[in-house]
Amino acid sequence: MKPLFQELPFPADSYMNFYVEDLPHFIVPWHYHPAIEIMYITSGTGTRFVGDHVEGYFEGDVCMIGPQLPHEWRNDPVYFNKDSGLRATCICLFFKRQIFEPNLIRLPEMSHIRDLIERSRRGIKFVGKSRARIAELISQAAKEPGVHKVINLISLLELMATSDEYELLASVGFTETVNSDDFERFNKINKYLINNFTSPIKLEEVAALVGLTPTAFCRYFKKRTKKTFVEYLNDMRIGHAKKLLIAGDLKIAAISAEAGFNNLSNFIGQFKRSTNMLPSEYQRKYKEHPDAELR
Numbered sequence: 001m002k003p004l005f006q007e008l009p010f011p012a013d014s015y016m017n018f019y020v021e022d023l024p025h026f027i028v029p030w031h032y033h034p035a036i037e038i039m040y041i042t043s044g045t046g047t048r049f050v051g052d053h054v055e056g057y058f059e060g061d062v063c064m065i066g067p068q069l070p071h072e073w074r075n076d077p078v079y080f081n082k083d084s085g086l087r088a089t090c091i092c093l094f095f096k097r098q099i100f101e102p103n104l105i106r107l108p109e110m111s112h113i114r115d116l117i118e119r120s121r122r123g124i125k126f127v128g129k130s131r132a133r134i135a136e137l138i139s140q141a142a143k144e145p146g147v148h149k150v151i152n153l154i155s156l157l158e159l160m161a162t163s164d165e166y167e168l169l170a171s172v173g174f175t176e177t178v179n180s181d182d183f184e185r186f187n188k189i190n191k192y193l194i195n196n197f198t199s200p201i202k203l204e205e206v207a208a209l210v211g212l213t214p215t216a217f218c219r220y221f222k223k224r225t226k227k228t229f230v231e232y233l234n235d236m237r238i239g240h241a242k243k244l245l246i247a248g249d250l251k252i253a254a255i256s257a258e259a260g261f262n263n264l265s266n267f268i269g270q271f272k273r274s275t276n277m278l279p280s281e282y283q284r285k286y287k288e289h290p291d292a293e294l295r
Contacts, residue, residue: 015099016095016096016099017094017095018091018141018142018149019093020089020090020092021090022087022089024084024088025044025075025079026044026074026088028072030071030191031070031071031072032069033068034067036065036094036095036117036120037065037071037093037094038062038064038092038094039063039065039092040061040062040090040091040092040134041057041058041059041062041089042089043089044059044075044079044086044087044090045059045076046073046088047073047076047240048061048071048074049071049072050063050069050070050123051069051169051171051175051190052173052174052190052225053123053170053239054194055125055169055242056243056244056246060131060132060135061125062125062134062138063125063169064120064123064126066117066119066120066122069121069123070178072194073090091138091139093156095153097117099150112162113158116160119168121175122168122169122172122174123169124169125166125167126163126165127167128165129165130159130166131165134156134163141153141155171227172226173224173225177224186224188209189206189221192206193206193233193236194236197236197240198237198240198260199260201233203217233260234270234274235274237260237270238259238271241259241261241271242282244258245279245283248283248287252279255267256268256279267279
């Protein structure tokens, strides 16, 4: 399945919109749209999928998602329990780059914002003290009337653009594929992995999805992602394992299995390769410094 093209519920001539969501759980599946999105999670937890990036999200999460970049915020399973009483809430800001075109975006004073919009094509997660300042400005901007929304948008983007407290999410390889004629084919693979990465996955099955032999598929995949298929899949699984380690509800061996690894030693080795830490060390550091950006 290809990602859902989301037709945003705003007037066609509208270049900027705030959207506040308050639901038992988020309902929009893996999707993309031409607008740039700034997402602030005001309550709820789950797993964030941005391109080929998989990671847990928590209250206070702030991300910027560039145009056409597939993404999904999927709540934890407990949110789908009708009796949970939990809520998934967020403030979303959608805007089109055209709001600044043709002249405003070309001003020297807008150079940082031009660079920010370009970086957003990979998805950006903000961290540290910047995240709290950005979240506060999003909340404030959502309440402003008229032209003040536009003024606050520029202030918000300038704050994001000049912060060095951020992480890029999707890989360069995935982003290049998004902008290629082959995106629909590649996304069929990525969608399958997102829905199945915690289960055993056979190379032959994934190759068959796009009508390739395993050998041809491996060449195709490495060319487009700059990673082997196994490396790509393991990175997804490690991202999910980090969330489980932070939650602290399961033992390391159980987390290994839950994340899709076939044995504990393989999980520990892959986790160390990805983070330069053992899973137990990662978990301990988070417990000692819960506000640290280990996520």
